[in-house]
Each structure stands twice: as C-alpha cells, then as structure tokens.
Amino acid sequence: MGSASWRTSWRKVVAPILLSLVLLLSACSYSSPYDDVQEETTGRDAPAAVSDEAQKGGSFNQFFPRSQDGYDVVPAQEKQGFAEYKVNRDGTNVAMLSINDTTSNPDAKQKFASSTRQVAGYPVVDIGNNQTAALVADRYQVKVQSRDESFQKEDRETWLSKFNLTGLAQLK
Amino acid sequence: MSKPIYQLVDELPTGGPTVMALRALDFVIPGQWDNLVGFDNTIRTVTGETDPALVKQIGNRAVALFNDKSEGYQRALWLYQTVTGASAALGAATLAGKAISGVPFLGVLGNLAPKPEKAQSIDLAVKLVTEVVAFCQINGIPGDSVGDFLASLGDYSGESLMRMTALVCFDGLIPLGPTFADKALSFVQGSSPSDLEHNQTFKGVQELIPGNDSSGKLGFIKESFGSTKGWMNNFVSAKNLTPEKVIDNLEKFVEISKDKAQYVGPFLDVFCKYYEHTGVQTLARRLVERAVAEI
Numbered sequence: 001m002g003s004a005s006w007r008t009s010w011r012k013v014v015a016p017i018l019l020s021l022v023l024l025l026s027a028c029s030y031s032s033p034y035d036d037v038q039e040e041t042t043g044r045d046a047p048a049a050v051s052d053e054a055q056k057g058g059s060f061n062q063f064f065p066r067s068q069d070g071y072d073v074v075p076a077q078e079k080q081g082f083a084e085y086k087v088n089r090d091g092t093n094v095a096m097l098s099i100n101d102t103t104s105n106p107d108a109k110q111k112f113a114s115s116t117r118q119v120a121g122y123p124v125v126d127i128g129n130n131q132t133a134a135l136v137a138d139r140y141q142v143k144v145q146s147r148d149e150s151f152q153k154e155d156r157e158t159w160l161s162k163f164n165l166t167g168l169a170q171l172k
Numbered sequence: 173m174s175k176p177i178y179q180l181v182d183e184l185p186t187g188g189p190t191v192m193a194l195r196a197l198d199f200v201i202p203g204q205w206d207n208l209v210g211f212d213n214t215i216r217t218v219t220g221e222t223d224p225a226l227v228k229q230i231g232n233r234a235v236a237l238f239n240d241k242s243e244g245y246q247r248a249l250w251l252y253q254t255v256t257g258a259s260a261a262l263g264a265a266t267l268a269g270k271a272i273s274g275v276p277f278l279g280v281l282g283n284l285a286p287k288p289e290k291a292q293s294i295d296l297a298v299k300l301v302t303e304v305v306a307f308c309q310i311n312g313i314p315g316d317s318v319g320d321f322l323a324s325l326g327d328y329s330g331e332s333l334m335r336m337t338a339l340v341c342f343d344g345l346i347p348l349g350p351t352f353a354d355k356a357l358s359f360v361q362g363s364s365p366s367d368l369e370h371n372q373t374f375k376g377v378q379e380l381i382p383g384n385d386s387s388g389k390l391g392f393i394k395e396s397f398g399s400t401k402g403w404m405n406n407f408v409s410a411k412n413l414t415p416e417k418v419i420d421n422l423e424k425f426v427e428i429s430k431d432k433a434q435y436v437g438p439f440l441d442v443f444c445k446y447y448e449h450t451g452v453q454t455l456a457r458r459l460v461e462r463a464v465a466e467i
Binding site: 030032033034035037038040041042046048049050057058061062074075076077078079080082083084085086088093096098100104105107108127128129130131141143145146147 | 176178179182183211219220221222223226228231232233235236237239240242243244310311312313314315316320321323324327329458461462464465466467
C-alpha cells in the first residue's frame with residue numbers, strides 16, 4: 001500500500017470519528033450568560049456575597065409593619081444582612097417586604113442618586129415593573145414588591161411608609 | 173463542586189417519571205405546582221420582571237449568594253440531593269434485571285421488594301426532619317418568636333407544598349396506609365439509635381441533623397415527627413386522602429396494574445426524584461426572592 005492511499009484511508013476513518021466527537025461535545029457542552037459570574041464567585045479567592053459587617057437579619061424584624069386591614073404579614077427569610085416578610089391576603093401572596101444592608105453590595109445604592117421623591121425624608125425609586133425602594137441612612141434598602149395585580153404601585157408606596165424607617169436609621 | 177445553580181435549574185426535567193408522578197398529585201393541591209424550570213424563567217415568574225438587564229442583575233446576585241458557602245444554600249441543596257439519593261439506593265438495591273411484559277412503564281415493579289414498615293417509617297421521619305433542616309439553611313429562622321417560625325413554616329405553597337404532599341402520599345399513605353402518621357411515630361418511638369444508624373436515608377444526611385450522636389439525633393427526629401404528626405393527619409383528612417385515591421390518580425399518568433400496587437412505593441423511591449426536583453425549585457425561588465430584594 002502506497003503512502004498516498006494510506007493517507008486517504010486514514011482520513012476516511014478519522015473524519016467520521018472527529019465529526020462524531022464534535023457533535024458529542026456540542027451536545028454535552030452547556031454555556032450560560034452566568035458563566036462569568038460563576039467564575040468570579042467560586043474558587044479560593046472569591047469574594048463573600050455577604051459582608052461580615054452586615055447587620056444580623058434578626059435586628060431588622062422590629063422595623064417591619066405588622067398584619068393589618070385583612071393583610072397577613074408572615075416572616076419569610078432571615079439571613080445575615082437581610083430580612084423578608086410576605087404580605088398575604090386571603091391566602092394569596094400579594095407583596096413582599098424586605099430590608100437589606102447594602103454594606104454587602106454597595107452598588108445597590110447607586111440607583112437612589114436619581115431619586116426624585118422621598119418617604120419620611122429618605123430617597124425613593126421605582127425599579128422594573130414591580131418594585132419600590134427607599135434608602136435609609138445611606139445604608140439600609142427597604143423594598144416593597146408587588147406579587148399580585150391587586151397590589152399596585154400606590155400600595156407599595158403606602159406600605160413603604162408603614163415601616164419604622166426612622167427607627168431603622170438609628171440601627172448601628 | 174457540583175454544577176452551577178443556574179445549570180441545575182435550567183436542566184430540571186419537564187417530563188419523565190418524577191414530573192408525571194408529581195402531576196398526578198395535582199388533585200390534592202389543584203394548581204399549586206406548575207413545574208417551574210429554567211433559571212431566567214424562574215426569575216421572571218417569581219418577580220414579574222421582564223427587562224433582560226434587570227433579570228440578569230437578579231440572576232448574578234442569586235448566583236453569588238448561592239456560591240457563598242457560609243450562606244447555607246449549598247448545604248440545603250446537598251440535603252435535598254442526598255435524601256433523594258439515599259432512598260433511591262435503598263429501592264434500587266432490590267431491583268433485579270428482568271421486566272414484566274405488558275407493563276411498559278412500571279415493568280420493573282415485580283422486581284422491587286417493599287421496604288419493611290420500620291425502615292419506611294424511619295425514612296419518612298428522616299425526610300421530614302431533613303425538610304426542617306433544609307428550610308432553616310435556606311431561610312434562616314425567620315421572625316422573633318417560635319410562633320413566627322411556625323407561621324413561616326406553615327406558609328408553604330407552590331413547590332414546597334408539593335414536596336410535602338408527595339412526602340405524605342408517596343412515603344406515608346402508599347407504603348404505610350391511612351394511619352401512616354401514627355404508625356410511623358410508634359415505629360420511630362420504638363427505634364434504637366442503632367436502627368437509625370442502619371437506615372440508608374439517615375446515614376446520608378445525619379451530619380446535618382441536630383444532635384451530638386445517634387441517640388441525640390433520634391431524640392430530635394422523634395420530637396420533630398411528633399410535632400408535625402398533627403399537621404399530616406389534618407392534611408390527610410382535609411383533603412380526604414386515601415392510598416387508593418393516590419394510586420387511582422397515579423394510574424392516569426402511569427400504567428399500574430392493581431395487583432402490583434404494593435410495589436408502587438419502592439418504584440417511586442427509585443424513579444421519582446421528587447425531593448430533589450422540588451427542592452431545587454424551592455431553593456431557586458428563595459434565592460431569587462432574596463436577590464431581587466437586595467439589588
């Protein structure tokens with residue numbers, strides 16, 4: 001067998017193998033727009049998502065509004081730097097209430113620079129379709145989110161003012 | 173490390189035995205569970221936000237929170253995966269090779285031996301306790317009092333309520349019958365630390381169950397099971413649930429011959445990964461709820 005014909009038959013064998021390998025790899029490979037953040041937040045030197053300096057979530061509980069006027073306010077989450085309550089009406093979740101310490105993610109404060117209105121003297125902004133937030137003492141973000149059509153932007157604003165914002169501002 | 177959280181959520185199945193078995197339980201909690209899959213889809217559905225840049229921002233924060241080991245989300249995932257894997261291993265150990273002809277989907281039923289009631293009881297109790305531990309890993313201990321905490325636990329809905337429904341039906345009613353809660357409690361009360369140490373499901377998750385040793389962990393399990401027994405009994409009577417009803421509804425989705433009904437429990441153990449499936453969904457939802465609030 002001459003070297004030329006050997007090369008041809010070699011190619012005949014290898015080409016389909018390579019092709020099936022390519023197909024196999026493309027079928028297995030998974031990529032996502034979150035791959036970058038995954039890389040940034042894993043590994044030994046990855047920054048913590050929550051700062052050690054952040055307030056304990058439990059310290060926020062006292063500043064939340066309580067159940068009232070047919071709305072049940074039910075505790076949902078309490079982690080370092082974060083506390084969240086559900087607002088339910090007739091068993092349906094209509095809104096979420098939260099306080100978080102932006103010490104862990106100071107970027108969250110940037111949006112308040114463009115605020116044009118206030119509640120109890122603190123800047124307020126609307127975000128996306130369903131969120132209204134206030135920034136208290138340049139540190140604590142207080143957010144009200146709609147989870148049902150019955151709970152509108154005006155309701156978010158009303159519930160924002162039900163928090164004890166001046167009390168929260170004293171939390172050191 | 174296992175797969176990234178967004179990949180786990182993206183790859184949740186939309187069909188197959190787990191999803192079919194869970195859909196069969198829709199009659200218990202109509203419309204409560206809609207098999208939410210896909211990471212961005214979860215963000216859009218949970219928050220109602222549609223702007224792609226905002227969705228990405230929420231997703232980025234959720235990924236960062238999940239990847240921070242000290243936040244407990246990875247331990248919760250491990251619990252959901254391990255409790256599923258351990259009970260599957262128990263069922264699979266009894267799986268032989270041959271299939272029964274004419275019963276395509278549940279063809280392997282004849283090769284599965286039902287678990288002894290004691291093992292099944294410990295299994296049920298360990299899964300229930302795992303739920304409480306995973307809840308705390310994900311949500312912390314919300315509120316200022318025990319009452320607050322119980323209100324938070326009692327506010328289960330969506331995929332979490334579906335997981336509890338599947339636990340009651342697949343790990344309680346089907347293998348142990350209508351009085352499963354009392355039966356299981358008496359088995360658990362009568363168990364020794366060494367019974368517990370021989371249970372695969374317990375072995376899988378024991379390190380995260382509160383208690384210094386097996387005896388302390390058994391105490392915690394007895395106490396937790398005792399205090400949730402009332403909830404399970406109320407759930408069964410409020411929904412008018414019987415093993416027959418559950419099997420009748422399963423039959424609408426999968427083929428089961430009546431004389432093989434006793435094998436449904438072990439079959440579900442092996443092929444229905446309901447705990448992990450709905451666990452990943454719960455984890456994703458709670459992560460997204462926190463992420464959208466924090467950004």
